[in-house]
Each structure stands twice: as C-alpha cells, then as structure tokens.
Amino acid sequence: MKKYPSVPDLAAAARRRLPRFAFDYLDGGAGDEKGLMRNRAAFDAVQFVPGYLEPRGEPDLRTEMFARPYAMPLGVAPVGLSGLIWPRAAEYLAAAAKKAGIPFCLSAMATSSIEKIGAIAGDHGWFQLYPLADHGTEKELLDRAKEAGFSALLVTVDTPTTRRNLREIKNGMTVPPKLSLANMSRIALNPTWALATLAAGPPRFETLTPYFPPGANYTTVAEMISGLLARSIGWPEIEALRKHWSGPMIVKGLLSASDAEHCLAIGVDALLLSNHGGRQSESLVHPLDMIDEIGERTRGELKLFLDSGARSGLDVARAMARGADFVFLGRAFMYGVAALGEAGAAHAVELLRLELEQILGQIGCPDIASLPRFVAKEAGPE
Numbered sequence: 001m002k003k004y005p006s007v008p009d010l011a012a013a014a015r016r017r018l019p020r021f022a023f024d025y026l027d028g029g030a031g032d033e034k035g036l037m038r039n040r041a042a043f044d045a046v047q048f049v050p051g052y053l054e055p056r057g058e059p060d061l062r063t064e065m066f067a068r069p070y071a072m073p074l075g076v077a078p079v080g081l082s083g084l085i086w087p088r089a090a091e092y093l094a095a096a097a098k099k100a101g102i103p104f105c106l107s108a109m110a111t112s113s114i115e116k117i118g119a120i121a122g123d124h125g126w127f128q129l130y131p132l133a134d135h136g137t138e139k140e141l142l143d144r145a146k147e148a149g150f151s152a153l154l155v156t157v158d159t160p161t162t163r164r165n166l167r168e169i170k171n172g173m174t175v176p177p178k179l180s181l182a183n184m185s186r187i188a189l190n191p192t193w194a195l196a197t198l199a200a201g202p203p204r205f206e207t208l209t210p211y212f213p214p215g216a217n218y219t220t221v222a223e224m225i226s227g228l229l230a231r232s233i234g235w236p237e238i239e240a241l242r243k244h245w246s247g248p249m250i251v252k253g254l255l256s257a258s259d260a261e262h263c264l265a266i267g268v269d270a271l272l273l274s275n276h277g278g279r280q281s282e283s284l285v286h287p288l289d290m291i292d293e294i295g296e297r298t299r300g301e302l303k304l305f306l307d308s309g310a311r312s313g314l315d316v317a318r319a320m321a322r323g324a325d326f327v328f329l330g331r332a333f334m335y336g337v338a339a340l341g342e343a344g345a346a347h348a349v350e351l352l353r354l355e356l357e358q359i360l361g362q363i364g365c366p367d368i369a370s371l372p373r374f375v376a377k378e379a380g381p382e
C-alpha cells in the first residue's frame with residue numbers, strides 16, 4: 001500500500017487499470033471541466049493557524065449524527081453505475097464503511113440491490129433517491145430501503161437535465177455502454193477489468209430492476225430509467241417525501257440560502273451542499289463559498305453536509321473547519337476500488353483517517369468540533 005500514499009496516487013492507478021470509457025465516466029466533469037478545477041481550488045484556499053504549545057492528546061476524530069456515533073465525520077457519497085467502474089464496488093465500499101464506522105450512501109442507480117447492501121452496511125447505510133414519477137413505486141422503494149435497515153434518506157435534486165460530459169460524449173459512453181470497435185479495443189487493453197467484469201456479468205441497475213416493465217431488456221435500460229424518474233421535482237414532492245420517510249432526511253444538491261430556509265421550514269434534517277462533483281455544469285458555485293450564508297440563515301438548526309472535490313483527510317478537516325457537519329467523497333473512494341479492488345476500499349478509508357488525524361495533530365486541534373477555531377481568516381482589506 002506504500003505505492004499509493006494518497007488518493008491522487010489511487011486515481012493514477014485507476015486510470016491505468018480501467019478502459020478509458022469507464023475511467024472517464026468516473027473522473028470526468030461537465031463541459032470544459034473548469035468546475036473540477038474550481039472545486040479543487042475551493043479546498044486549497046482553506047488554511048490553518050496552528051497552536052503548537054496547547055496541551056494535547058491523541059486527536060479525537062469521532063462525531064455524532066442523527067443520534068448515532070460515527071468514527072469520523074466523513075462518508076461515501078452515492079455513485080450510480082459503480083459496477084461499471086469495478087464489479088461489486090458498492091459491496092466493497094459498504095463493507096469498508098461499516099467496518100470503519102462511517103456512513104455509506106447507496107445510489108438509486110446502484111448496480112447492487114438494496115437488500116444486498118442493507119445486509120452488509122446495516123444502519124451505516126443511507127439511501128439516496130432520485131424522485132420517481134410514480135409515487136406508489138417510490139413508496140415501495142423507500143419501504144424496501146427502510147426494511148433493509150438504511151437509517152437515513154438523501155433526496156437528490158440537482159439533476160434536472162442530463163449532463164454534458166464531453167469525455168463521455170467523445171467516448172460514445174451510453175447506458176448500457178456501446179461495444180464500438182474503439183471501446184472493445186480499450187477493453188482488450190485492460191484485461192484485469194475485463195476479466196473481473198466478465199466474471200461478475202454486465203452491471204445491472206439492481207435497485208430499480210423490479211420496476212422495469214415485463215419483457216424489458218438490457219439494450220433499452222436507459223429508456224426504462226428515464227421513464228421511471230420524475231420529469232421535474234419541486235417543493236410538493238420534497239414535502240411528500242418528508243411526510244413519508246420517518247427517519248432523518250437530507251436534501252442533496254441545493255446551494256442557495258433561501259432553499260435552505262425552505263428546507264428547514266418543512267422539517268428536512270440536513271442539506272448535502274454539493275455541485276455534484278462538477279458533473280452537471282462547470283458553472284455551479286462551490287459549497288464552501290455558500291456555507292457561511294446558508295449557516296447564518298438557518299441558524300445552526302439545519303445540519304450542513306458538504307461534498308464536491310474532497311480528495312483527502314485534510315480536505316475533510318478544511319470543510320469541517322469552515323462549518324460543515326459532515327463531509328462526503330464520491331470519486332476518492334471509487335479511485336481506491338478501481339485501483340485495488342476490495343483492498344482499495346479499505347485503503348482509501350484508512351488514508352483519509354490517517355490524513356485527518358495528521359492535520360489535527362499538526363495544528364494542535366484536540367477534536368473535530370474544535371476545528372473552526374484553527375481556520376485562518378481570509379486576509380483582505382481592513
């Protein structure tokens with residue numbers, strides 16, 4: 001594991017091991033990809049003022065959320081079609097998350113079933129929903145998630161249009177992937193991926209498969225999914241979900257203070273502030289640039305989680321220092337699995353833990369809750 005001392009090292013290994021269409025599906029961003037760069041810059045801008053001579057012990061990384069203890073304030077963000085990136089990725093990550101005592105979010109577009117992941121993750125499993133067109137089907141899906149032990153619900157609202165990821169367009173990346181000559185030759189160049197995928201069978205949307213019409217086949221899967229999803233969502237849908245789901249509910253993808261206030265008013269428990277990791281548009285603001293205003297307007301009554309661009313335990317510390325209550329990472333964990341399979345899931349978690357512990361120790365911060373005391377105020381005109 002010394003060969004991969006950071007998430008970017010895992011990303012480089014993933015790039016070598018995956019066929020290009022699979023790597024670009026994971027790694028790419030929308031449009032000119034400047035959103036990816038701005039996401040990175042937003043984390044880099046957060047700096048610490050250390051307190052070296054304070055009394056100190058081992059930094060305490062533990063936190064609590066929704067009345068449950070977690071070993072660290074970070075979790076695995078939902079990643080759809082993860083089985084295309086590496087077979088059984090969701091199973092490996094769910095197991096690693098449970099073992100490490102952090103949450104694992106299962107995507108509505110998962111390629112492992114709700115029941116299988118529920119059995120692995122237990123109450124460390126959180127379920128992510130893209131609202132469905134048919135409310136009966138949606139309720140059934142949520143009831144399955146509850147039954148399988150998922151303890152929180154994330155409702156994603158930031159994909160009103162299909163994204164334009166230019167790498168995917170150039171690669172001819174479709175759902176399911178087209179076996180063009182170019183893609184076949186890329187598969188041939190990546191035998192480890194090809195053999196693992198062959199052994200596991202082509203990825204299927206296991207979570208949604210029960211709701212596909214009879215006679216549906218693999219080639220029409222994209223149409224069936226777009227038929228299942230709600231065409232547009234608004235506050236009535238969010239309020240109805242709030243009424244139906246009895247556990248903690250998080251809205252994922254909002255970035256405006258007035259939307260945050262509305263969520264607080266209707267009983268949402270938390271927001272996952274996110275620009276979807278720069279995948280939907282390169283023009284969206286970074287959550288770190290909105291968190292102060294949103295925090296002020298919701299007066300600490302709404303928990304604020306954050307994702308988009310975090311690649312290290314240091315980034316987790318930076319976001320917590322700027323007021324986040326929890327941080328999620330999507331690609332970081334997937335690079336681990338893509339690079340090293342099952343062992344890569346645990347390795348990514350361990351790297352983030354080590355890095356988080358290191359920065360707290362370095363700046364003399366005793367625990368997660370104290371991080372905001374150590375953040376450097378932006379230097380600006382008096």
Ligand SMILES: Cc1cc2nc3c(=O)[nH]c(=O)nc-3n(C[C@H](O)[C@H](O)[C@H](O)COP(=O)(O)O)c2cc1C
Nearest residue numbers: 077078079080107156276277307308309329330331
């Ligand atoms: C390959 C991929 C698939 C994703 N699929 C979903 C999804 O199904 N549902 C969802 O809410 N977010 C999805 N996301 C967004 C992530 O949950 C998260 O917001 C994002 O990855 C955070 O940025 P990061 O990758 O820089 O950490 C996906 C992200 C990636 C990279």
